[in-house]
Amino acid sequence: MAVTRPSAESAPVPTTEDPYALPVTAVTCMEDRAQIERTGLVQLVAGVGRLRIGPVTPLTVDRSLRAEFPAGDGPPGTGFSEPASDTPRMTGARVLDARVVRMYTPTPPGEPGRDASGLRREVHALEREIEDARQLRQRLDNSLAVIGQAKADLYRDIVQGAGAGDADPERWTDRLERIEQAAEPRIEEADRLRRRVHDLEEELLEARQALTAVESEPQQLTAFVDLVIEAERAGPAELRVTNLVPCALWRPAYRATLAADRRSVLLETDAFVWQDTGEDWSGVRLSLSTARPTLAASPPALTEDVLTLRERSSEERRTVEVDLREEEIRTVGGESAAETVGAAALPGLQDGGAVRVLTAPRPVDIPSDRRPHRVPLSSFSAPCQVENMCVPELSPLVAATARFANSAGHVLLAGPVELVRGGGFVGRGELAFAGLGEEVRLAFGSEDTFRVVRHLEESRETAGLAGINQRTVITRRLRLFVSRLDAPEPGGEVELVIRERVPVSEVSAVEVRVRTESSVPAPDEVDADGMVRYRLRLGPGERREIGLVYDLTASSGVTGL
Known part of the structure; x- marks a missing residue:
């Protein structure tokens, strides 16, 4: 915001004695910081005046500080909506300067203030009691040191007198008894104080831990917002102050509940919000954004890429080098795979490459306590299709997977999801980014009544004439043993979906072919990405065997297989 600073030759600027405590009314929490908005009524004076807002964090x-009057209270073109009809309107008022003023006020020693909590007063009382006990113990130690010196002098007198033949046993005995009588109560008192200090230190440690958990130390650094405002006439007006603060972030979280009839899924969208800005947010309008204001907007620096050209050798012309690689086929919200992979590589929120904004349906309270606070955002129930799916290459477990459309009215950001099935918590999974109306897949735990065992065999042979049409054929035979472990009692069959994969060739010198005539049973589906699907219907106690055979045929010039 461009502001005009008053010149030094202008008239003195009137100041206000007490600052205006504008409450935080709206917060936009971003990936690693938050934009807070304060709105309230201030009293303006005619001409140029100064207002102090605060204290603020x-x-x-x-550089993010911005202060202005809503539309109708300041110059045109501010872009804000019209205020409510009961809001005072002040025409011709504008902000000339806005700055943050910070002051250091150390906590005064001595007794805690009148507003101190009972726990803080207890900590202070324990500290004073420990200090008094330590001082008393120090005095007792000094007294015992004097008594010990007297006893040492008496022993020296006894040694010297006995050596000189001037013995006085009665006097020595009397003095030794008096020294012992003086030392005994002090030793007992010192031991009692030592135990007392130990107990007080343990109580103080527990009290400090409790104080740290529920309260934060009083701020020694305070801040205010000083504004220079020019108004045509005196009167009340509504003022809005916005700024950015660090130490605030949010992350999405979900809770999915599968209905007992397995026909619908209830998905609840929440947000966990942390903040340690130094001031509590009470009854604020909360918006959650995936924006990253700290990222640089400039393009990356270009570096030189040197290309060289050379003639291929005769051996290189005759051979084709290939290798196998793993590739994940992903399509998210209709965006390109490059954008999806780039978004997934960034830390923090995955928003599919576009800024998303979610809004809490009602005002919330977020205290500044460094703890996560769960804020409900939305929920919806959608019909679903549940299938028992197994991917033996990754896991022998059969999972109940539900597929349903995203009908939340907003995109679903990637985040953890709590899975509830049959009225109980079954685990925690990961929800991938899903656009509006896009299909969502969630696995609600494993079905322990199924067992899948996988065996893979590979053979290699050479066919054709050398130098003419010689080729290498790699044959892979996959055997899957599927069992349903229910007791052989009358009951309906259950459908099981098994997914396997075969390589996909990207060069003409390598051919991949699924031998459906040798595969028993034949696959139900083989898509262009090499995914092979089987749909089996198993009754209680039934066992099946699946045999999948496919060939990789490579010409004689192919290396790397």
Whole structure:
């Protein structure tokens, strides 16, 4: 915001004695910071005046500070909506300057203030009691040191007198008894104080831990917002102040509940919000954004890429080098695979490459306590199709997978999801990014009544004439043993979907062919990405065997297989 600073030759600027405590009314929480908005009524004076707003958090980012009057209260073109009809309107008022003023006020020693909590007063009382006990113990130690010196002098007198033949046993005995009588109560008192200090230190440690858990130390650094405002006439007006603050972030979280009849899924969208900005957010309008304001907007620096050209050798012309690689086929929200992979590589929120904004349906309270606070955002129930699916190459377990459309009215950001099935918590999974109306897949735990065992065999042979049409044929035979372990009692059959994969060739010198005539049973589906699907219907106690055979045929010039 461009502001005009008053010149030094202008008239003195009137100031206000007490600052205006504008409450935080709206917060837009981003990936690693938040934009807070304060709105309230201020009293303006005619002409140029100064207002102090606060206290505010010392973490306020100075360059993000913006203060203005809503539409109708300031110059045109601010872009804000019209205020409510009962809001005072002040025409001709504008903000000339806005800055953050920070002050250091150390906590005064002595007794805690009048507003101190009972726990803080207890900590202070324990500290004072420990200090008094330590001072008393120090005095007792000094007294015992004097008594010990007297006893040492008496022993020296006894040694010297006995050596000189001037023995006085009665006097020595009397003095030794008096020394012992003086030392005994002090030793007992010192031991009692030592135990007392130990107990007080343990109580103080517990009290400090409790104080740290429920309260934060009083801020020694405070901040205010000083505004220079020019108004045509005096009167009340509504003022809006916005700024960025660090130490605030949010992450999405979900809870999916599969109905007992397995025909619908209830998906609840929540947000976990953390903040340690130094001030509590009470009854604020909360918006959650995936924007990253700290990322640089400039293009990356270009580096030189040197290309060289050379003639291929005769051996290189005759051979084709190939290798196998793993590739994940992903399509998210209709965006390109490059954008999807780039978004997934970034830390934090995965928004599919576009800024998304979610809004809490009602005002929320987020205290500044460094703890996660769960904020409900939305929920919807959608019909689903549940299938028992197994991918033996990855896991022998059969999972109940539900497929349903995203009808939340907004995109579903990638995040953890709690899975509930049959009225109980069955685990925690990961929800991938899903656009509006896009299909969502969630696995609600494993079906322990199924067992799948996988065996893979590979053979290699050479066919054709050398130098003419010689080729290498790699044959892979996959055997799957599927069992349903229910007791052989009358009951309906259950459908099981098994997914396997075969390589996909990208060069003409290598051919991949599924031998459906040798595969028993024949696959139900083989798509262009090499995914092979089988649909089996198993009754209680039934066992099946699946045999999948496919060939990789490579010409004689292919290396790397």
